[in-house]
Amino acid sequence: MNLDEAQRKKISDWIAQGLKLSDIQSRLNSELGLRLTYMEVRLLVDDLKLTPKDTERTKPVASALAAPSAPTAAAQTADRKPSQKPAVPGGVSLSVDQVTRAGAMVSGKVIFSDGNQADWYLDQMGRLGLAPQQPGYRPPAADVQQFQAALDNELARMGL
Numbered sequence: 001m002n003l004d005e006a007q008r009k010k011i012s013d014w015i016a017q018g019l020k021l022s023d024i025q026s027r028l029n030s031e032l033g034l035r036l037t038y039m040e041v042r043l044l045v046d047d048l049k050l051t052p053k054d055t056e057r058t059k060p061v062a063s064a065l066a067a068p069s070a071p072t073a074a075a076q077t078a079d080r081k082p083s084q085k086p087a088v089p090g091g092v093s094l095s096v097d098q099v100t101r102a103g104a105m106v107s108g109k110v111i112f113s114d115g116n117q118a119d120w121y122l123d124q125m126g127r128l129g130l131a132p133q134q135p136g137y138r139p140p141a142a143d144v145q146q147f148q149a150a151l152d153n154e155l156a157r158m159g160l
């Protein structure tokens with residue numbers, strides 16, 4: 001894409017202002033009459049050797065389903081394991097990791113109604129993965145439904 005110096009300067013200013021690529025895409029269309037896809041904007045910014053500012057991510061809050069009592073600050077930083085017993089007798093207990101598992105967007109732990117535990121994660125493609133601590137374990141179908149509903153609620157609460 002051939003841009004003149006004034007257009008390059010505008011894009012550099014937008015990056016300096018901390019605009020997201022989607023905002024830059026909109027401004028390119030409205031102010032400069034350039035209709036570009038999001039990927040084209042990413043490549044354009046890269047070609048101009050510009051780096052968008054990272055917005056500080058909010059820290060995830062412990063799940064309301066995890067434990068009935070609030071964990072202490074020392075417990076949050078020292079131990080990533082959720083409560084050993086489900087918060088609801090016969091129910092599913094879910095927690096979100098403070099430090100996300102490598103290769104995942106978000107991860108955590110789940111305790112099923114029968115007391116078996118598993119690590120869960122959502123990868124970059126939005127696929128849900130479950131890694132039980134007991135090899136070959138398959139949670140009951142009702143627990144899977146509860147887990148998915150609890151995970152949907154937790155992710156919505158976190159803004160994901």
